Amino acid sequence: MNQIENSRPLSLKNVKIIDYFWKKELELIRNEVIPYQWKALNDQIEGANPSFCMHNFKVAGKILGKKSEKGKDYIANTYPTDVFVPMPEDMDHLEDRFYGFVFQDSDFYKWIEAVGYSLIQYPDPQLEQLADQAIDIVCAAQQPDGYLDTYYIINNPEHIFTDLCSYHELYCFGHLAEGAVAYYQATGKDKLLKAAQRYADYITSRIGPEEGKLKGYPGHEIAEMALVRLYEQTSEDKYLKLSKYFIDERGKRPYYFDIEKKKEMTEGDTSLRYHYHQAHLPVREQEEAVGHAVRAVYLYSGMADIARITKDEILYDACEKLWNNIVDKKLYITGGIGGTHIGEAFSFNYDLPNDTAYAETCASIGLMFFARRMLEIKPDSKYANVMERALYNGILSGMSLDGKSFFYVNPLEVLPEACHKDERKSHVKPVRQKWFGCACCPPNIARLLCSIGSYAYTETNDTLFVHLYMGSQITKIFESSEFNINIYSSFPWNGKVSVEVKTKSDAYFTIALRIPDWCEDYKLIGAQKAEKYVKDGYLYIKKCWVDGELIEIEFPMKVKFLEANPHVRENIGKVAVMRGPLVYCMEEADNGKDLHLLELSDEPKTEVHFVEKMGEDIAVITTAGRRRIISDDNLNLLYNEYKKPIYDNITIQWIPYYTWANRGEGEMRVWIQT
Amino acid sequence: MNQIENSRPLSLKNVKIIDYFWKKELELIRNEVIPYQWKALNDQIEGANPSFCMHNFKVAGKILGKKSEKGKDYIANTYPTDVFVPMPEDMDHLEDRFYGFVFQDSDFYKWIEAVGYSLIQYPDPQLEQLADQAIDIVCAAQQPDGYLDTYYIINNPEHIFTDLCSYHELYCFGHLAEGAVAYYQATGKDKLLKAAQRYADYITSRIGPEEGKLKGYPGHEIAEMALVRLYEQTSEDKYLKLSKYFIDERGKRPYYFDIEKKKEMTEGDTSLRYHYHQAHLPVREQEEAVGHAVRAVYLYSGMADIARITKDEILYDACEKLWNNIVDKKLYITGGIGGTHIGEAFSFNYDLPNDTAYAETCASIGLMFFARRMLEIKPDSKYANVMERALYNGILSGMSLDGKSFFYVNPLEVLPEACHKDERKSHVKPVRQKWFGCACCPPNIARLLCSIGSYAYTETNDTLFVHLYMGSQITKIFESSEFNINIYSSFPWNGKVSVEVKTKSDAYFTIALRIPDWCEDYKLIGAQKAEKYVKDGYLYIKKCWVDGELIEIEFPMKVKFLEANPHVRENIGKVAVMRGPLVYCMEEADNGKDLHLLELSDEPKTEVHFVEKMGEDIAVITTAGRRRIISDDNLNLLYNEYKKPIYDNITIQWIPYYTWANRGEGEMRVWIQT
Structure with a gap:
C-alpha cells in the first residue's frame, strides 16, 4: 500500500454526467425523487408511512427555545422504551412529541446530501433556497453544547449516549456529516458543516480514550467514514482520531454494548449478539463478513478510509480479506448482499437463497462505498467490477422506473403468493413501496446516483x-x-x-x-x-x-450464461443470463405463470432486441427454452411415479433485472434450470 | 355415510402384535421409552430439559390440602404472565411453585395412555403399580369441584378458563381423558377415568350454550375427540354434546378468543390470528387445512368423530375436503405436514420446502388419528395409504433407533451448517434431542405405537x-x-x-x-x-x-422413483426413492458431503441389499448416479461462464428415511436431482 499513490475520487465539480442512461436517472432524482422525498420528510405523501423527520426537528428547536426559559419542564414525554414511537391517531394535529424511529433525523441528512450533489450538477436556486430553510430548521435544534439528535433532545437529554448500541445517535451524526460536507462542497455554505463539526466536537468530548469518557462506538456504523470525510474537508485531526478510535474499539472485550446495557450474556443470546454489530472480533482480526449487511459494509468503508490515510497495512489486509469473503462467497449475482432477513444480515458462506434473499438496496450501496474506497487504495478492477454489478442491478432495482416507489429487499426470485401467505417471505415485496417507515433506501439511492461521478472516476x-x-x-x-x-x-x-x-x-x-x-x-x-x-x-x-x-x-456485449459456484446449493443446475453489466430476469408478464417450469434449451439460441418497453429503451433478450407440460394424470396427485418430463418449446423473454416489477405484481426469476 | 355401517377400531385386547419389525418398536417403547419418560416426568434425565410434570401435580396436591385449612393463603405465586415458567436455578431445591409450560400436565397423561396400551400387550405388575401410584398423585391434585389443571391450581384459581386461547386447560383435559380411558381399558381401574369424568363435568358446568356459561372452545384442540372417547366409554351423552359444542362454536364471530382477551383486531395481526386456531371460518365451511398443523388434525379428528356419531353429512363433507386438501396439496412424501415453522403450521398449497420443513412428528401422528377416523366412517384405502406413509416415515423418524432421542421437526433435507448458522433453520435439528421442554412428540410416539393395533385393524x-x-x-x-x-x-x-x-x-x-x-x-x-x-x-x-x-x-415391493406434482416448486426436476411403504434418503455417512452435487442417472440401475446397519436389519438401496465434479477453475469465483457440468459416475446409497441421523451429524436429502 505504501508504494502506491492513492487515487482520489474525482470532485463532482469536475465531472458532468451527460450520459443518456444516467442523465435520465439523475433527472429523475432531481425532478421526482428529491421533491418527493422532501414531501415525505414533511409527511405529505398520501398512503405512505410518515417520516416525522422535519416535525421532530421543529419540535426539538422549540424545546431549545423554551428550555432557556423554563428548564426541562417542556419535555413532553417520558423516555420511550422502544426505538420506534408510533404515529398518532390524528396526523393533522401532531403533538410536540417525537414520532417515528430513533434514526428519523437521518432522513433529512441523506436528502440534503443528495440535494448537494444535485446542485453541483444542476444549479437550482429554488431548491437551494428550500434546502437553506430546512437547514435553518435543523440547526435551530442543535443544543448549545453541540448535541443534535431530536430523539433525545425531545425525550430525555439525560439519556444521551446511554445506548449507542441501538439508538442510532452516532449513525445520525454520520449522515449529518456526510450531508453537511456535500452541501458545503456544492454551495460553499457552511452552516450545516459547522453544525456537524460542533456535534463532532461534542462527541469527542464525551467518547474517547481519555479517562472519564465513554469507551463506545456506533451501534450502526457510518460515523467512521463520515468523520474521515469531515477530516478531509476540514483537516481537523481530531475527527480522524475519533474515527480511528471507533474502529479500534470495536470487537474488544468486555463488550461495550453489554457495559452500557448492564447486561450479562444469557442463554437466549445468539451469535447475532456480537456478529450483528461486527463486534465478534477486533476488526483487524476479522476475515468473514457477518451480521447486518449495511452496517458491515459501512464499517469496512470506514476501515478502508483509515487504512488508506494512516497507511495501516494490517487494517488494509483485514479489508482485503473481508472484501474477498463477500465477493467470493456472499454476493448475489445482482450485487446484492445479505442472504437472510434475520438481522438483515449476511448468511453463512455460499448461502444465497434466491427467494428469501434480503439483498437490501442500501447494502449494495454500502458495497459501492467500500469498493470505491478500496479503489482509492489500489486501482484493481476487481473492486470496480463489483461496483458496476451492484450499481446496474441490485441498486437500480431498488427504484421504480418512474422514481416513485422503492424496494428495500431485492430478491432474485418472487412468487407473489408466497410474499402474501408465507411469513418467512413477508420481507419480500412483489411490488415496490411508496415510502417506508424505516426509509433508508430511497434517499440512499438518491445520494448515490447524484454522486455517481465520484464512483465512476478516481484520479x-x-x-x-x-x-x-x-x-x-x-x-x-x-x-x-x-x-x-x-x-x-x-x-x-x-x-x-x-x-x-x-x-x-x-x-x-x-x-x-x-x-x-x-x-x-x-x-x-x-x-x-x-x-x-x-x-x-x-x-x-x-x-x-x-x-x-x-x-x-x-467491449463487446455478448449474451452470457453464468453458473454459480457449485457450493451455492440454491443455484445448482441453474444459469443466469447477463449481457454486459446487466443481469437479466424473467417476468410473468412476458413468460406467463409458473416460471419454475421453464428451462433453458441445451444450446439456447439467443437474440437481443432493442425495444421500447415500460417506457424505456432497453435491450430485451430472448432465448430458446422449454416449458414443462403438466399432464392431466400428474395434476391431481401430489406424488406420482417419475416420468421423463415432456416440454413445449418456447421462446423465453428476459428483461434487465433492474426493470422488474414495473408492470404490477407477478412472478420473477433470475436463475433458470438448464 | 348413512348407508355404510361404520367400522370401529379393533380393541387392543383383541390384537397382539407379534411382528418382527413392530415388536422391536413396542419393546423399545416398553423397555426404554416408558421408563425413560417416567424419569423425564420426574426431572431425572441428565442434560435434558426438566418436565416438572410430577412436581407440579405434587405441589397442586399440597395446595389442596393446605387450602382446606387456610383458604387461599397458600398460593405461592402471583399469576405468571407467560405460558412458560422458567426453571429455578437450583434443581435440587424446587420450591412449591409451578414450573414449565402451562401444558406440562399433559406429559403425564400421554405417558399413562402409553402405559395403558403397553399393559394390554405386556402385562407388567411393577409398571402398573408405578402407574397407580402416579395416578394417586395426579388425582390428589383434583379440586373438589372437579377442576384439574396444576397451572391454575397453583398459580391462581381465579383465572381458570379466562384464557382458553393460550393456556391449554382444555388440551390437558383432552389428554387426561384419552389417558384415563386407555388405562381403564387396560386395567379395569377407574380412578383416573372418574377423575376425567369429574373434570369433564366441571367443564360442562362452565362452558356451553346455556346462559351464564362461557361460549368458548379449546385453543389447542384435542378435547373434541377425547370427549367422544369418554362418551363411547361411558355412554354419557353430555360428553358428546360438549364435544359437538366445541366444534360448532369454532370459527363463529365475534371471535371468542378476542372476547376473552378483550382484544380488538389490530394492524399487526396477521392471518395467523384466526387461521392458527382453525377459527377463520365455521368448521363446516372450511376447505383448506390451515394454521398449527397438530391442532388442525386434532380438530379434524374430532370433527370426523362427531360426523360419524351424529351422521352429520355436512361436517363429514368438510372433513373430506380438508383431508383432500392435505393429501393433494400439503403433504410431504414422508407423511409429514406443516410446511412452515411460523406457527408450526401448514403453508399455502404446494408450498413444501424440504430444508425448512416443520413436519412435526406429532402432526403426522395427528394425521393418523384423522385417517383412522375417516376409515371408521368409510373404508377407503386413500386414508390408510396415508396412515402407512406417515407411520413408516415421518413418525418413526421422530425417534432414534435406540428409543432415547427424538425429533420434533422432520426435515427432508439437512445441511448441519445451516442448522447451526442460519436462524431461519434453527428449528431444524441435525441430530435428535434427548427431551424437549415442550415434550409433546416423544410421549405421542409412545402412545401411538403402543396402540398401533387399533390403527392396523378396524372391524x-x-x-x-x-x-x-x-x-x-x-x-x-x-x-x-x-x-x-x-x-x-x-x-x-x-x-x-x-x-x-x-x-x-x-x-x-x-x-x-x-x-x-x-x-x-x-x-x-x-x-x-x-x-x-x-x-x-x-x-x-x-x-x-x-x-x-x-x-x-x-404386494411386490419394487424400488420406485417418485416425482412431486410440478406445482411443488421445491421438487421440480427431482425424484424421491421409495420401496414399499418406505421413503428413502441419502446420508453423508454413506455418500460423502455435498449431497446437492449428486444426481440420479438417467436409467438408474438399482439394487436392494438386506444388511445389518446401525444395529438394524434393513433394506439398503443402491442406485446408479453421478456426482458433479467441482473443477479448479470454478472453485474460486462465485460466478463463472456456464459450462456443461462434468461428473463422476458413482453408486448412491439410500437408507430408509426413518433411520436417518442415527450416526451423528451429517447432511441428508430425500429428493435428488435427475
Whole structure:
C-alpha cells in the first residue's frame, strides 16, 4: 500500500454526467425523487408511512427555545422504551412529541446530501433556497453544547449516549456529516458543516480514550467514514482520531454494548449478539463478513478510509480479506448482499437463497462505498467490477422506473403468493413501496446516483481512472493546467466507449480504462504512440495527448450464461443470463405463470432486441427454452411415479433485472434450470 | 355415510402384535421409552430439559390440602404472565411453585395412555403399580369441584378458563381423558377415568350454550375427540354434546378468543390470528387445512368423530375436503405436514420446502388419528395409504433407533451448517434431542405405537379390515363366537402377507385387505370359493372360512422413483426413492458431503441389499448416479461462464428415511436431482 499513490475520487465539480442512461436517472432524482422525498420528510405523501423527520426537528428547536426559559419542564414525554414511537391517531394535529424511529433525523441528512450533489450538477436556486430553510430548521435544534439528535433532545437529554448500541445517535451524526460536507462542497455554505463539526466536537468530548469518557462506538456504523470525510474537508485531526478510535474499539472485550446495557450474556443470546454489530472480533482480526449487511459494509468503508490515510497495512489486509469473503462467497449475482432477513444480515458462506434473499438496496450501496474506497487504495478492477454489478442491478432495482416507489429487499426470485401467505417471505415485496417507515433506501439511492461521478472516476496527479463507463465531461487538473476529457458511452446497452481529450497544450498523462470482467476481448482504436499496458484489470494508456485526440475502445456485449459456484446449493443446475453489466430476469408478464417450469434449451439460441418497453429503451433478450407440460394424470396427485418430463418449446423473454416489477405484481426469476 | 355401517377400531385386547419389525418398536417403547419418560416426568434425565410434570401435580396436591385449612393463603405465586415458567436455578431445591409450560400436565397423561396400551400387550405388575401410584398423585391434585389443571391450581384459581386461547386447560383435559380411558381399558381401574369424568363435568358446568356459561372452545384442540372417547366409554351423552359444542362454536364471530382477551383486531395481526386456531371460518365451511398443523388434525379428528356419531353429512363433507386438501396439496412424501415453522403450521398449497420443513412428528401422528377416523366412517384405502406413509416415515423418524432421542421437526433435507448458522433453520435439528421442554412428540410416539393395533385393524360385525400389514394374532368376535386370525408379514421389507384363520366351526365373514397405493399388481393365493371384489382400494374376501385356512397375498415391493406434482416448486426436476411403504434418503455417512452435487442417472440401475446397519436389519438401496465434479477453475469465483457440468459416475446409497441421523451429524436429502 505504501508504494502506491492513492487515487482520489474525482470532485463532482469536475465531472458532468451527460450520459443518456444516467442523465435520465439523475433527472429523475432531481425532478421526482428529491421533491418527493422532501414531501415525505414533511409527511405529505398520501398512503405512505410518515417520516416525522422535519416535525421532530421543529419540535426539538422549540424545546431549545423554551428550555432557556423554563428548564426541562417542556419535555413532553417520558423516555420511550422502544426505538420506534408510533404515529398518532390524528396526523393533522401532531403533538410536540417525537414520532417515528430513533434514526428519523437521518432522513433529512441523506436528502440534503443528495440535494448537494444535485446542485453541483444542476444549479437550482429554488431548491437551494428550500434546502437553506430546512437547514435553518435543523440547526435551530442543535443544543448549545453541540448535541443534535431530536430523539433525545425531545425525550430525555439525560439519556444521551446511554445506548449507542441501538439508538442510532452516532449513525445520525454520520449522515449529518456526510450531508453537511456535500452541501458545503456544492454551495460553499457552511452552516450545516459547522453544525456537524460542533456535534463532532461534542462527541469527542464525551467518547474517547481519555479517562472519564465513554469507551463506545456506533451501534450502526457510518460515523467512521463520515468523520474521515469531515477530516478531509476540514483537516481537523481530531475527527480522524475519533474515527480511528471507533474502529479500534470495536470487537474488544468486555463488550461495550453489554457495559452500557448492564447486561450479562444469557442463554437466549445468539451469535447475532456480537456478529450483528461486527463486534465478534477486533476488526483487524476479522476475515468473514457477518451480521447486518449495511452496517458491515459501512464499517469496512470506514476501515478502508483509515487504512488508506494512516497507511495501516494490517487494517488494509483485514479489508482485503473481508472484501474477498463477500465477493467470493456472499454476493448475489445482482450485487446484492445479505442472504437472510434475520438481522438483515449476511448468511453463512455460499448461502444465497434466491427467494428469501434480503439483498437490501442500501447494502449494495454500502458495497459501492467500500469498493470505491478500496479503489482509492489500489486501482484493481476487481473492486470496480463489483461496483458496476451492484450499481446496474441490485441498486437500480431498488427504484421504480418512474422514481416513485422503492424496494428495500431485492430478491432474485418472487412468487407473489408466497410474499402474501408465507411469513418467512413477508420481507419480500412483489411490488415496490411508496415510502417506508424505516426509509433508508430511497434517499440512499438518491445520494448515490447524484454522486455517481465520484464512483465512476478516481484520479491521481497523473492518471485518470475510468471505473464505470458513462457519458461525461471531465475536467482533469494536471500540473495546474486543466484538460477536458469527454467520454462517450452507451452503456449498459452497447460496449463502445470513446474518449476525447481537449487540451490547449499537449499533455503527458495516463488514462486507465477498466476492462470489465464480462469482456474477454476488447478492441482499442487510436492511442498511437502510447505506452499501453494492462495491470490489475485496467488498460493504462500513457501518452502525450494532443488536442482533439480521440480513442475508441469496444467491449463487446455478448449474451452470457453464468453458473454459480457449485457450493451455492440454491443455484445448482441453474444459469443466469447477463449481457454486459446487466443481469437479466424473467417476468410473468412476458413468460406467463409458473416460471419454475421453464428451462433453458441445451444450446439456447439467443437474440437481443432493442425495444421500447415500460417506457424505456432497453435491450430485451430472448432465448430458446422449454416449458414443462403438466399432464392431466400428474395434476391431481401430489406424488406420482417419475416420468421423463415432456416440454413445449418456447421462446423465453428476459428483461434487465433492474426493470422488474414495473408492470404490477407477478412472478420473477433470475436463475433458470438448464 | 348413512348407508355404510361404520367400522370401529379393533380393541387392543383383541390384537397382539407379534411382528418382527413392530415388536422391536413396542419393546423399545416398553423397555426404554416408558421408563425413560417416567424419569423425564420426574426431572431425572441428565442434560435434558426438566418436565416438572410430577412436581407440579405434587405441589397442586399440597395446595389442596393446605387450602382446606387456610383458604387461599397458600398460593405461592402471583399469576405468571407467560405460558412458560422458567426453571429455578437450583434443581435440587424446587420450591412449591409451578414450573414449565402451562401444558406440562399433559406429559403425564400421554405417558399413562402409553402405559395403558403397553399393559394390554405386556402385562407388567411393577409398571402398573408405578402407574397407580402416579395416578394417586395426579388425582390428589383434583379440586373438589372437579377442576384439574396444576397451572391454575397453583398459580391462581381465579383465572381458570379466562384464557382458553393460550393456556391449554382444555388440551390437558383432552389428554387426561384419552389417558384415563386407555388405562381403564387396560386395567379395569377407574380412578383416573372418574377423575376425567369429574373434570369433564366441571367443564360442562362452565362452558356451553346455556346462559351464564362461557361460549368458548379449546385453543389447542384435542378435547373434541377425547370427549367422544369418554362418551363411547361411558355412554354419557353430555360428553358428546360438549364435544359437538366445541366444534360448532369454532370459527363463529365475534371471535371468542378476542372476547376473552378483550382484544380488538389490530394492524399487526396477521392471518395467523384466526387461521392458527382453525377459527377463520365455521368448521363446516372450511376447505383448506390451515394454521398449527397438530391442532388442525386434532380438530379434524374430532370433527370426523362427531360426523360419524351424529351422521352429520355436512361436517363429514368438510372433513373430506380438508383431508383432500392435505393429501393433494400439503403433504410431504414422508407423511409429514406443516410446511412452515411460523406457527408450526401448514403453508399455502404446494408450498413444501424440504430444508425448512416443520413436519412435526406429532402432526403426522395427528394425521393418523384423522385417517383412522375417516376409515371408521368409510373404508377407503386413500386414508390408510396415508396412515402407512406417515407411520413408516415421518413418525418413526421422530425417534432414534435406540428409543432415547427424538425429533420434533422432520426435515427432508439437512445441511448441519445451516442448522447451526442460519436462524431461519434453527428449528431444524441435525441430530435428535434427548427431551424437549415442550415434550409433546416423544410421549405421542409412545402412545401411538403402543396402540398401533387399533390403527392396523378396524372391524364391522362381519368384516375385518386390514389397513396396515404387521404380524398379529387377532381375535374376531362374530355372532358371539370367537375366531382367531393370524397375520404373518415381514413389512416393510417384503410384501408377502399370510392370513390364517383358526375357527372351531366354519364361519362366514369377510376379510378386507388394503391394496397399498405403491403396488400395482398383487398376487393372491388361496381363498378358493370366495366372493372376491375390490372396492375403494380393498380386496374383500367374503367366504365361509374353515379352520386352518391360509391365504397368501403378495404386494411386490419394487424400488420406485417418485416425482412431486410440478406445482411443488421445491421438487421440480427431482425424484424421491421409495420401496414399499418406505421413503428413502441419502446420508453423508454413506455418500460423502455435498449431497446437492449428486444426481440420479438417467436409467438408474438399482439394487436392494438386506444388511445389518446401525444395529438394524434393513433394506439398503443402491442406485446408479453421478456426482458433479467441482473443477479448479470454478472453485474460486462465485460466478463463472456456464459450462456443461462434468461428473463422476458413482453408486448412491439410500437408507430408509426413518433411520436417518442415527450416526451423528451429517447432511441428508430425500429428493435428488435427475
